[in-house]
Amino acid sequence: MPSKTQAQSADLSFEAALRELDEVVAALEAGHISLEESLRLLQRGITLADSCDATLAKAEATLEQLVATSGGELTTQRIEWDDDDEDAEDDDSA
Amino acid sequence: MNLFSATEPQEDALTIGQLAFQIKRVLEADPILSDIAVTGEISNFKAYPSGHLYFTLKDDEAQVRGIMWRKSVANLAFRPSNGDRVVATGHVEFYGARGEVSFIVDNMRFAGQGALAEAFERLKQELASEGLFDTERKRPLPDMPRCIGLITSPAGAAAHDVISILRRRWPLARVLFIPAAVQGFDAAEDLMRAMSWAAAVDELDVLIIGRGGGSAEDLWAFNDEDLARMTAEFPKPVVSAVGHETDFTIMDFVADLRAPTPSAAAELVTPDVRDVQAFVGSLRHRLYNAVAGDVELARTRLDSLRSRRVLTHPQERLRPVREALQSQRTRVRDAFSRRVKIERQVIATRRAQLQALDPLRVLERGYALVSDTTTGALISSVQDARADQSLKIALRDGSLAARVSDDSASTRND
Secondary structure, eight states: SSSSSSHHHHHHHHHHHHHHHHHHHHHHHHHOOHHHHHHHHHHHHHHHHHHHHHHHHHHHOEEHHHHEEETOEEEEEOOOOOOSOOOOOOOOOO | TTTTGGOOOOOTTOOOOHHHHHHHHHHOTTTTTTTTEEEEEEEEEEOOTSSSSEEEEOOOEEEEEEEEEEOOOOOOOOOOOOOOOOEEEEEEEETTTTTEEEEEEEEEEEEEHHHHHHHHHHHHHHHHTTTTGGGGOOOOOOOOSSHHHHHHHHSSHHHHHHHHHHHOOOOOOEEEEOOOOSSOOOOOOHHHHHHHHHHHHHTEEEEEEEEEOOOTTTTGGOHHHHHHHHHHSSOEEEEEEEEETOOOOHHHHHEEOOOSSSSHHHHHHSSHHHHHHHHHHHHHHHHHHHHHHHHHHHHHHHHHHHHHHHHHHHHHHHHHHHHHHHHHHHHHHHHHHHHHHHHHHHHHHHHHHHHHHHHHHHHHTTTEEEEETOOOOBSSSSGOOOOOOOEEEEEEEEEEEEEEOOOOOOOOOO
């Protein structure tokens, strides 16, 4: 993991960032590394944790419908969320 | 007498067409046969491309041809198959051209829970024996799915419930909704169509397929054998979500995970964002702790270094220093002694020079040195002498004792 860690984190998927953070923590907890390496991993870990928090904070789920075009091709159509989306707990009809 | 009269048509004989018409008229006028419910087992089931269904309804004693026209097929909640014991409602018709009596079916349902269970068990046994339900086949669900497929009816509450729960729990989700018919004769086929669409989406991480609660017939599409096989072959993990907690379908057994209800499926495929946030927080905490631990470790290491021999027994560490010092000292001493030697030579030289000035050396040349015998003070002037003074006269090879006479003093007049 040389330089440009910042840029890499931005490109990382959330799950990849979380996994790497987990690995960084595990490596630090396992010990057997120099103090210098510890501090480098700490920096990396903070970057990853920040990236994870930021991703979760700004994320919003999307809803799409899969439809077939007249040519038979599959494509997706964005559907807007139904905002009076109170949880109706009635799953009784189909 | 007409010889041929016996072979000629008699006036009261009917044509076949007339007979058929008569049969038809009687049969179809019968109030019972025009609207009845019949229990029987289906065999020779055949669905024609035209949309009409042909089959045989039978029991131990008899069999009747059954027909279900396409327009009635739409009433069916499920797709019947051979061996199903059903209650069929409809009326009897006579089709003269083929000389057949048919039971024209408007609708069918299973002949009670027993019949349903039978049909269900039959298929379940078959698929189980093929290993389709084996635990080893079950794939784990992704921890944090990015793309979640949902196959269900656009009309039902299930779609709404699942979608709103997915949205609330997991904001990183991209929900891909694939509407399909979930009940009726064509439902299984439409579900398979939707599934084949879903299979074409590479990004898909997991698929939820299901519907809300309903009658056993309503759920029957999820017991379809072909759909079950397709589910087993689906490239991504499948979560079944059919009906209520107490409803079991073949789909539930073949899916990678059975959710008791559609809402439960939404919760099973997604983590709760709050849990994930808490997890990130805990990792952050452990991160700092681990590094604090490392710093602590470094300090301990430093402490242990301090207590080590080099530091507790510094003389060992100092030995080379001392040795260096020693050799330095030797060199200094050598230098000093050389210096001393030089000084000595200098002194010897000086001494020789001094010796040249030594008064005793002057005596060699015939001079004398006069001093007071008692005080030792040098007498270099007549003024220093007095009468009767005892003098010591030092000469080259010894000294003489002398006494100053009263009138012996004379001053040199230069």
